[in-house]
Amino acid sequence: MLSTMPDGAFLVRESDGRPGEYSLSIMYQSVKHIKINRKGTKYNVAPDSEEYATIQDLVAYFQVHSLKRHFPPLETTLRLPFR
Numbered sequence: 001m002l003s004t005m006p007d008g009a010f011l012v013r014e015s016d017g018r019p020g021e022y023s024l025s026i027m028y029q030s031v032k033h034i035k036i037n038r039k040g041t042k043y044n045v046a047p048d049s050e051e052y053a054t055i056q057d058l059v060a061y062f063q064v065h066s067l068k069r070h071f072p073p074l075e076t077t078l079r080l081p082f083r
Helices: 055-064
Strands: 009-014 022-028 030-039 042-044
Touching: 009 055, 042 055
Parallel strands: none
Antiparallel strands: 009 022, 022 030, 030 042
8 A cells, every 4th residue: 555655654554463453554665564562551663762652642753753763774754644
């Protein structure tokens, strides 16, 4: 779905391999998939990332801040939600 979208297009979806868990899919040169980790009632995308109360808060943060801090090849923000 994202392969024809511009860089920065993204969607949050239920994980294929982990029912009830979520993944972030983003287009940046090609489609990449990032596991959204749940730690108690908080969410993060990497062990060294901030923890967020909701997935919406996580998305809002990365709409402003680049993913490259945690994923060096992904020098982009979440720019365009897939509808």
